[in-house]
Amino acid sequence: DVQMTQSPSSLSASEGDRVTITCRASQNISNYLNWYQQKSGKAPNLLIYAASSLQSGVPSRFSGSGSGTDFTLTINSLQSEDFATYYCQQTYSAPLTFGGGTKVDVK
C-alpha cells in the first residue's frame, strides 16, 4: 500500500499569512495526488487534483505543486474561511490512501 505522510499535523496561522503543507508518498505516484479541505462536521471538499490543477470554484489563493513523491499545498493570504483540516490523497493505486491531515487553526 502507498503510505501518505503529511506535515505538519497542525499549525497556527493568522489571516493574511501564507501557509504551506507538505505530503510525501512512500513510492512514486507521478501526479496522482489530490488535496481536500474538511470543515468541522462536514464532508471533505476537493480543492486540487492532479497535484496542481485547481478544482472549479476553488479560490486561486490555493495552489498545489509536486510530482513523484513530494507534494505541497500552499494557501496564499489565508482567509477566515480557510481554517480547516486538509488532507492529501493518492489515487495511483488501490487501496486509495489519505494523509493523516493538517489542521490549520487561528494563531
Added chain:
Amino acid sequence: QVQLVQSGAEVKKPGASVKVSCKASGYSFRGNYMHWVRQAPGQGLEWVGRINPHSGGINYAQKFQGRVTMTRDTSISTAYMELSSLRSDDTAVYYCARLSTLEGRGVFDQWGQGSLVTVSS
C-alpha cells in the same frame, strides 16, 4: 444538481451489523464508481472500499475483508455498505463518495453528508 444522500445515524451493539445507504441523484448512477470512506472521531480519513454500480464489481480494503459487503440497487440509484461483527473501534462517520475523472486522474468530487455509526454496549 448532483447529490448523494445517506441514511441516518445508527447505534449498534458490539457484534451486530449495520447497513448504510447512499442515494444518488442528478447524474447517471451507473457511470461512476462509488467509494466508501470512514472517519473515526477526531481521526483522519480511511478508505473502506468501492463498488462499480454498472457491473457490481467490488474491491475492499484488506482491513475490512470478510466484514464488509458493498451492494447497489440501480433501479433506485442507491449504493449500500454493510459492516458486520461491529466493534467499538468501528465507531465512525461513514461517507460515500463519487469517483470522477479529471485530466485522467481519479477524484472524489461529490460526497454524501456522512452517516454516524456508534458501536456501544
